[in-house]
Amino acid sequence: MELTINVAVLLAVLIILRxxxxxxxxxxxxxxxxxxxxxxxxxxxxxxxxxxxxxDVIGQVTEGISDAGGR
Incomplete structure (x- = not known):
């Protein structure tokens, strides 16, 4: 049996704990x-x-904020 750990998942858990x-x-x-x-x-x-x-989501949010600020 081989156990692999995704480094990104491990870092996500570490970030949450910190x-x-x-x-x-x-x-x-x-x-x-x-x-x-x-x-x-x-x-x-x-x-x-x-x-x-x-x-993509962050881009849409920032685009919406910049559009709202320009009005």
């Missing part, structure tokens, strides 16, 4: 590590179909 902690308990070093983990997660998920759909 963000559940109270903000007051975090140091600057801890915050920087969380940002680095989120960036790596974003790079890993970007080329996937899920990442592309998230990008």
């Amino acid at each position: 963000l559940r902690r109270r903000t007051e308990a975090r140091s600057r070093k801890d915050e920087r590590l969380t940002v680095a983990i989120v960036l790596v997660f974003g790079i890993l998920i970007a080329p996937t179909a899920f990442g592309q759909s998230v990008l």
Whole structure:
């Protein structure tokens, strides 16, 4: 039996666990590590179909906001 772990899923779980902690308990070093983990997660998920759909949704939201602001 072979067990494989998707790195993106592992990072997602790690991000959720880190963000559940109270903000007051975090140091600057801890915050920087969380940002680095989120960036790596974003790079890993970007080329996937899920990442592309998230990008499309964010693009539509920002387009709607810019259209509403221009009126």
